[in-house]
Amino acid sequence: xxxxxxxxxxxxxxxxxxxxxxxxxxxxxxxxxxxxxxxxxxxxxxxxxxxxxxxxxxxxxxxxxxxxxxxxxxxxxxxxxxxxxxxxxxxxxxxxxxxxxxxxxxxxxxxxxxxxxxxxxxxxxxxxxxxxxxxxxxxxxxxxxxxxxxxxxxxxxxxxxxxxxxxxxxxxxxxxxxxxxxxxxxxxxxxxxxxxxxx
Numbered sequence: 001x002x003x004x005x006x007x008x009x010x011x012x013x014x015x016x017x018x019x020x021x022x023x024x025x026x027x028x029x030x031x032x033x034x035x036x037x038x039x040x041x042x043x044x045x046x047x048x049x050x051x052x053x054x055x056x057x058x059x060x061x062x063x064x065x066x067x068x069x070x071x072x073x074x075x076x077x078x079x080x081x082x083x084x085x086x087x088x089x090x091x092x093x094x095x096x097x098x099x100x101x102x103x104x105x106x107x108x109x110x111x112x113x114x115x116x117x118x119x120x121x122x123x124x125x126x127x128x129x130x131x132x133x134x135x136x137x138x139x140x141x142x143x144x145x146x147x148x149x150x151x152x153x154x155x156x157x158x159x160x161x162x163x164x165x166x167x168x169x170x171x172x173x174x175x176x177x178x179x180x181x182x183x184x185x186x187x188x189x190x191x192x193x194x195x196x197x198x199x
Contacts, residue, residue: 033061042079043067046118052143052188053195066115073134076112078102078171079150081122097129100173110146113171115139119173131176132195138180145175 005013014094020036027035034040043059046068050057055069066074080103085096100119104110118127133139149169157164182194 007130024063041125043077044122045120045125046077046079046116046130049130049188049191049193050116050132053166053186053193066112070114073113075116076109077112077116077118077153079118079120079127081125082128084121084123084128093136098174098177100129100172101123101171103168104146104149104168105167106169108152110150111143112139115142117171117173117176127189127191129173130191131173131180131182132193133176134196135181135196140198141179142171144178146178 019186024034024036035044043061045059047059054070057068057075059068060066064114067077068075080100082100083093083096085093087093100117102117115131117133119129119133120126121128133142146169149171153167153169176194180196182196183198184193184195186193186195
């Protein structure tokens with residue numbers, strides 16, 4: 001469905017764009033980091049919350065390698081956008097709090113010493129939930145699920161190689177909530193943080 005606006009609204013949007021571009025230019029000039037990159041924005045949002053309980057946590061802005069690091073431990077981190085907790089009419093939304101799907105490349109490196117999964121609100125991009133996973137039992141559940149997804153993707157691809165173009169597999173939030181054990185659940189910056197380890 002097409003979505004057009006009149007010139008006055010487009011001028012307003014363009015002024016906002018100029019301000020955003022100016023901020024991006026200043027940061028890029030200083031650090032050679034494009035803060036408009038979706039991964040960079042997600043990482044910075046996660047950083048703001050995770051450093052409240054893990055002061056050694058830091059994020060990697062390089063295109064390759066681990067997403068983050070803490071105390072020498074590499075971290076795989078994924079963020080996805082979800083609807084808020086309420087409908088447009090203000091009623092609680094069905095499946096709110098359980099509807100995130102964290103995406104991986106089927107043939108990517110799926111095993112990690114620590115995973116951080118973040119669900120972000122589509123409306124304001126605030127982080128609503130973080131799952132910080134590093135104990136062996138929970139990591140095995142995550143990896144086993146992802147390996148099963150990889151194998152299913154490979155089987156589909158053998159039958160129809162056109163399916164190989166889209167190599168996305170997912171870890172649903174429901175799997176995390178139903179199968180993993182967390183030792184703490186806290187609210188930080190309005191975000192519900194689930195952790196399976198002390199930091």
